[in-house]
Amino acid sequence: MLRIQGLKKSFGNVEVLKGVDLELQKGEILVIVGPSGGGKTTLLRSINYLEKCDAGTIAIDGKYLIRDGVYASKGELKEIRRTIGMVFQGFNLFPHMSVIDNIIEAPIRVFGKNRDEALVEAREILRFLGLTDKENSYPFELSGGQKQRVAIGRALALEPKLMCFDEPTSALDPALTDEVAKVIKSLSVKGMSMLIITHDMEFAKKVADRIVSIDKGVIIDEHMYESGTGE
Amino acid sequence: MNGIIGFLEYFKMLMPQVMDGLLVTLQIFGLTLILSIPLGVIIALGRLSKLKVLNVITGAYILIMRGTPLLLQIVFIFFGLPLIGVTLDRLPAALFAFTLNYGAYFAEIFRAGIRSIDIGQYEGAGVLGLSPRDTFFRIIFPQALKRVLPPVGNEVVTLIKDTALVYILGLDELLKIGKIATNRDATLLPLVIIAIVYLALTYVLSEIMTRFEKKYDYYK
Numbered sequence: 377m378l379r380i381q382g383l384k385k386s387f388g389n390v391e392v393l394k395g396v397d398l399e400l401q402k403g404e405i406l407v408i409v410g411p412s413g414g415g416k417t418t419l420l421r422s423i424n425y426l427e428k429c430d431a432g433t434i435a436i437d438g439k440y441l442i443r444d445g446v447y448a449s450k451g452e453l454k455e456i457r458r459t460i461g462m463v464f465q466g467f468n469l470f471p472h473m474s475v476i477d478n479i480i481e482a483p484i485r486v487f488g489k490n491r492d493e494a495l496v497e498a499r500e501i502l503r504f505l506g507l508t509d510k511e512n513s514y515p516f517e518l519s520g521g522q523k524q525r526v527a528i529g530r531a532l533a534l535e536p537k538l539m540c541f542d543e544p545t546s547a548l549d550p551a552l553t554d555e556v557a558k559v560i561k562s563l564s565v566k567g568m569s570m571l572i573i574t575h576d577m578e579f580a581k582k583v584a585d586r587i588v589s590i591d592k593g594v595i596i597d598e599h600m601y602e603s604g605t606g607e
Numbered sequence: 608m609n610g611i612i613g614f615l616e617y618f619k620m621l622m623p624q625v626m627d628g629l630l631v632t633l634q635i636f637g638l639t640l641i642l643s644i645p646l647g648v649i650i651a652l653g654r655l656s657k658l659k660v661l662n663v664i665t666g667a668y669i670l671i672m673r674g675t676p677l678l679l680q681i682v683f684i685f686f687g688l689p690l691i692g693v694t695l696d697r698l699p700a701a702l703f704a705f706t707l708n709y710g711a712y713f714a715e716i717f718r719a720g721i722r723s724i725d726i727g728q729y730e731g732a733g734v735l736g737l738s739p740r741d742t743f744f745r746i747i748f749p750q751a752l753k754r755v756l757p758p759v760g761n762e763v764v765t766l767i768k769d770t771a772l773v774y775i776l777g778l779d780e781l782l783k784i785g786k787i788a789t790n791r792d793a794t795l796l797p798l799v800i801i802a803i804v805y806l807a808l809t810y811v812l813s814e815i816m817t818r819f820e821k822k823y824d825y826y827k
């Protein structure tokens with residue numbers, strides 16, 4: 377589903393990713409843990425083409441985003457990005473749009489769906505996320521957990537094959553982490569692959585099929601957490 | 608008592624002329640707004656563009672327009688352009704000068720407004736696959752619009768007062784009507800009357816701008 381090989385990325389002369397290798401199967405929930413500044417966010421952003429890497433390969437569902445340091449064409453990039461959903465740490469919801477408008481924006485503008493069709497699907501997503509009564513609310517009226525679910529819903533509307541989460545528990549009440557874990561698990565049951573980065577070891581154990589650890593720009597150990605040094 | 612009645616009588620007598628002047632003033636005001644706001648958006652995009660050429664050109668434009676008096680610009684366009692073979696009537700010349708000048712001020716306001724939108728909004732739109740065009744017009748610009756409303760409101764109120772500058776071209780707007788009546792009737796009352804008209808105009812415009820701002824209060 378996702379294959380990363382020898383991925384390198386520098387900011388100026390600081391090398392943040394020093395040859396990352398990673399594989400993710402269809403329907404798998406992979407959690408990447410690691411200390412702050414270890415390069416977790418940079419890796420996730422690279423997969424979403426929000427950062428440009430210097431070397432290496434990223435393949436998503438058999439299509440190369442970057443192959444041995446060479447990026448795909450503009451058109452291919454667009455196609456590939458459609459297959460990935462991203463839930464940002466700060467959510468990046470559109471504050472001037474209601475919850476439902478946040479969700480239907482991309483289906484209408486990107487997939488060319490008509491409004492009615494998009495609305496039906498968006499309401500389905502809201503029901504799944506338990507947000508039916510928030511359809512017409514604006515982001516500023518929502519709690520952190522609700523905002524996160526809208527962000528998940530917005531990404532889901534594009535029916536991605538891979539969903540990425542940056543620190544999904546950072547804005548949440550500890551009591552709410554179980555709920556996110558539940559949502560993430562139910563999505564993977566549907567065959568969606570999940571890539572989650574966090575420094576919250578408890579949450580990682582709760583949600584993951586597999587945990588790897590990243591530090592100083594390389595994946596260091598596949599079972600780091602079992603020896604208790606993951607956090 | 609007599610004074611007030613006399614004032615009211617005089618006011619009534621002068622009314623038709625004041626109305627004519629008001630019409631010209633509003634015409635310059637309205638047309639300038641309609642033309643200079645889109646111009647301001649375009650210049651702002653030039654300022655924000657990655658293309659160095661566009662940056663330099665729009666930067667120089669803004670520097671000149673904001674760095675010299677509007678009155679001087681009006682005089683230049685009406686009296687100066689004929690020297691290089693471009694002759695404009697008084698009203699088009701006034702509109703041209705006002706649009707160029709206000710376009711520069713609006714450009715700076717819009718530039719700051721667009722720049723103030725968080726990069727996360729671009730990235731959120733990017734991962735959803737929105738085109739750069741949709742990202743700008745659907746996500747960035749509407750949010751920038753809310754933020755620029757207060758400074759745009761200031762400019763709008765300033766513009767209605769600045770229209771008095773076209774007096775230099777002899778257009779029959781409010782100020783000229785007042786000045787003529789003052790000379791003709793040997794009284795300062797006409798100037799008091801047009802001052803009241805300006806005051807009423809700026810009050811109404813401020814109220815309208817406040818309404819606009821309230822309309823955007825639906826989100827934070």
Ligand SMILES: Nc1ncnc2c1ncn2[C@@H]1O[C@H](COP(=O)(O)OP(=O)(O)O)[C@@H](O)[C@H]1O
Pocket residue numbers: 387392410411412413414415416417418419
């Ligand atoms: N845009 C950037 N410019 C320069 N340095 C950056 C930038 N983004 C991240 N970094 C640096 O890269 C390193 C890894 O950051 P990040 O990927 O955010 O780590 P994590 O998410 O694991 O905390 C840090 O040292 C950070 O300072």
Ligand SMILES: [Mg+2]
Pocket residue numbers: 416417543
């Ligand atoms: Mg991070």
